[in-house]
Amino acid sequence: MCGxxxxxxxxxxxxxxxxxxxxxxxxxxxxxxxxxLRLADNLYYVGSQDLAAYLVTGSAxxxxxxxNLEQSPAQIRASVEALGFTWRDIRIVLNSQAHADHxxxxxxxxAETGARDLVMVGDAEAIRTxxxxxxxxxxxxxxxxxxxxVDQELRxxxxxxxxxxxLTAHRTxxxxxxCTTWTLSVHLPGExxxxxxxxxxxxxxxxxxxxxxxxxxxxxxxxxxxxxxxxATFQALRALPCExxxxxxxxxxxxxxxxxxxxxxxxxxxxxxxxxxxFVEAAARDFERIYARQAAEKKGAAVEM
Ligand SMILES: [Zn+2]
Numbered sequence: 001m002c003g004x005x006x007x008x009x010x011x012x013x014x015x016x017x018x019x020x021x022x023x024x025x026x027x028x029x030x031x032x033x034x035x036x037l038r039l040a041d042n043l044y045y046v047g048s049q050d051l052a053a054y055l056v057t058g059s060a061x062x063x064x065x066x067x068n069l070e071q072s073p074a075q076i077r078a079s080v081e082a083l084g085f086t087w088r089d090i091r092i093v094l095n096s097q098a099h100a101d102h103x104x105x106x107x108x109x110x111a112e113t114g115a116r117d118l119v120m121v122g123d124a125e126a127i128r129t130x131x132x133x134x135x136x137x138x139x140x141x142x143x144x145x146x147x148x149x150v151d152q153e154l155r156x157x158x159x160x161x162x163x164x165x166x167l168t169a170h171r172t173x174x175x176x177x178x179c180t181t182w183t184l185s186v187h188l189p190g191e192x193x194x195x196x197x198x199x200x201x202x203x204x205x206x207x208x209x210x211x212x213x214x215x216x217x218x219x220x221x222x223x224x225x226x227x228x229x230x231x232a233t234f235q236a237l238r239a240l241p242c243e244x245x246x247x248x249x250x251x252x253x254x255x256x257x258x259x260x261x262x263x264x265x266x267x268x269x270x271x272x273x274x275x276x277x278x279f280v281e282a283a284a285r286d287f288e289r290i291y292a293r294q295a296a297e298k299k300g301a302a303v304e305m
Contacts, residue, residue, distance in 0.1 A: 026069070027050065029048065029049040029050035029250075030048055030049075030050055030051045030068075030069060030101060031048055031051075031069065031071065031072075031075075032048055032049040032050075033048060033049070033075060033078075034047060034048050034049045034079075034250075034255075034259070035079075035082075035259075036079035036080075036082055036083050037259055037262060038083075038189070038266075038267055039054075039186070039199070039244065039246070039267050039270055040186035040187060040188055040189075040197070040199065040244070040267055041186065041187045041188065041189055042056060042057045042058065042165075042186070043055070043056055043057075043184070043186050043199060044056075044057070044079075044083055045079075045246075045255075045259075046064075046076050046079035046080055046083070047066065047068065047072075047076065047079075047250070048068070048072065048075060049250060049255070049256070050249050050250045050251055050255070051066070051068040051069065051072065051101055051102070051248075051249065051250075052066060052096075052201075052246065052247060052248055052249060052250055052255070053065065053066040053067070053068055053072070053076050053079075054066065054201060054246070055079075055080055055083070055085065055090075056165055056167065056184065057085060058162055058163040058164050058165035059163040059164045060091070060162050060163025060164070060165075061089045061090065061091035061092075061162060061163065062080075062085060062089050062090045062091065062162075063090070063091070063092045063093075063094060063160070063162055063165060063167065064076070064080075064090045064092070064093050064094070064109065064115070065093075065094045065095065065096065065182060065201060066094075066095055066096055066102050066103075066248065067093060067095070067102075067103060067104070067105030067106040067108070067109040068101060068102055068103075068104065068105050069100070069101055069104050069105060070100075070104040070105055070108070070145060070146060071105075072104075072105045073105040073108045073109050073112065076105070076109075077112075087112065087113060088112075088113050088114065089113075090109070090113040090115045091113075091115050091116065091162055092115055092116050092117075092118055092160065092162055093106055093109055093110060093113075093115045093116070093117050093118070094118055094119075094160065094167070094169075094180070094182065095119065095123070095127075095180065096179070096180060096181075096182075096201065096202075096203040096204060096247075096248035097123065097175055097176040097178075097179040097180065097203050097204045097248060098119070098123035098126035098127050098131070098134065098176050098177075098178060098179075099131075099134075099136065099142060099175075099176060099204075100131060100142065100143045100144070100145040102248055103127055103145060103148070104145035104146060106127065106146075106148040107146040107147065107148040107149075108146075110148060110149060116151040116152065117148060117149055117150050117151050117152075118150075118151065118152045118153075118154055118160060119150045119152075119153060119154065119178065120153070120154045120155075120156075120169055120171055120178035120179070120180040121153045121154065121155060121171075121178055122171065122173055122176070122177035122178025122179075123176055123177060123178025123179070123180070124150045124153045124178065126176065126177070126178075127147070127148050127150055128147055128148070128149075128150055129147055130144050130145050130146055130147035130148075131143070131144045131145050132144060134176070134177075135177075135222045135223045136176070136208060136210075136211070136222070139210055139211075139212070139222060142208075154169045154180075155169075155171075156169070156170060156171035157169070157170065157171075165184075166184065166185075167182050167183070167184045168182070168183045168184070169182060170182070170183065170203075170236055170240070171236075172202070172203050172204075172205070172233040172236055172237060173229040173230075173232075173233060174205070174207075174226055174227075174229040174230035174233050174287075175203070175204035175205060175206060175207075175208075176203075176204065177223060177229075179203040179204050179233070180203045181200060181201060181202050181203045181236070181237065181240075182200075182201040182203075183198055183199065183200050183201070183240060184198075184199050185197070185198055185199075186198075186199050186244065188266075188267050188268060189266065189267065190266070197243040197244050197271065198240070198241055198242060198243050198244070199242075199243070199244035199246060200237075200240050200242035200244070200245060200246065200276065201246045201247060201248070202237065202245075202246070202247035202248065202252055202253075202276075202279070203247075203248055204247075204248050204249075205230075205233065205234075205237070205280070205283035205287075206283065206286070207230070207286065207287055207290045211226070211290075212226075212294065213226055213227045213230070213287075213290060213291045213294050214227055214291070214294055214295060214298065215298075216294065216297060216298040217298070227291060230287050231287075234280060234283065234284040234287070237280045238277075238280055241273075242273055242276040242277075243271050243272075243273055244267075244270045244271055244272070245270065245271075245272040245273070245275050245276035245279070246270065247279075252279060253270075253272065253275065253276075253279070254272075254275065258270050258272070
């Protein structure tokens with residue numbers, strides 16, 4: 001027993017069981033392979049059936065959005081190479097949100113490619129600490145992940161440039177403090193040269209079960225300004241003239257159905273401005289419903305006192 005105090009041993013056993021439960025809870029579609037898809041001339045889907053990753057290819061190298069789970073990089077790499085691109089040509093890694101299912105693979109991708117890691121202010125600390133500084137880890141015990149280097153912190157509206165590529169970072173916070181929605185203008189194969197479409201890759205908008213949206217007696221909000229951040233996020237998303245609707249999870253934008261349709265229709269299967277608007281409004285309604293419930297609890301608690 002090597003002299004270990006009993007409480008420490010029990011804590012270790014508990015942590016082991018808790019971690020195994022998290023691993024067992026990983027939805028199968030997060031790791032199930034998805035054949036890579038061409039979404040535009042230089043934009044490709046390289047994620048799994050639900051955990052989205054995107055490759056944006058350019059004259060001076062490529063950008064990868066999302067490295068996903070710790071075990072995902074091998075799968076993402078296989079998709080990148082199946083498309084005929086070189087893994088080490090990835091020069092920049094970006095992400096949607098600093099939760100383990102989207103960023104646990106970053107450290108490995110950086111090590112394998114030598115890419116630079118650019119992260120929205122607000123999520124940078126969570127990535128540097130492997131989630132230890134994240135309110136969602138502290139309050140909901142969301143899983144930790146391998147910490148990764150951050151080479152540059154981004155501001156809302158900042159444009160990431162690489163050769164002929166330009167991607168705009170929109171801070172759409174709430175789900176995480178630096179949750180990021182990416183936009184880029186793309187051209188579809190076969191369309192007239194002057195026709196371009198705005199692709200929007202939504203970072204995340206859901207309120208997780210244990211998020212606290214406002215201070216209630218004895219409990220603080222998950223982080224100060226969280227409710228204001230969510231509302232600003234819905235306003236920012238409403239203002240984007242989205243044509244090609246994408247996001248951090250395939251389920252946000254109906255990847256399975258659109259991937260099937262794209263087999264005959266090609267990349268235009270992902271043009272879905274109405275689906276985008278419906279998604280944003282449904283998320284805003286969900287948020288307001290949860291906010292109202294928590295506000296009512298606060299009122300109830302105040303009356304009881
Ligand atoms: Zn998340």
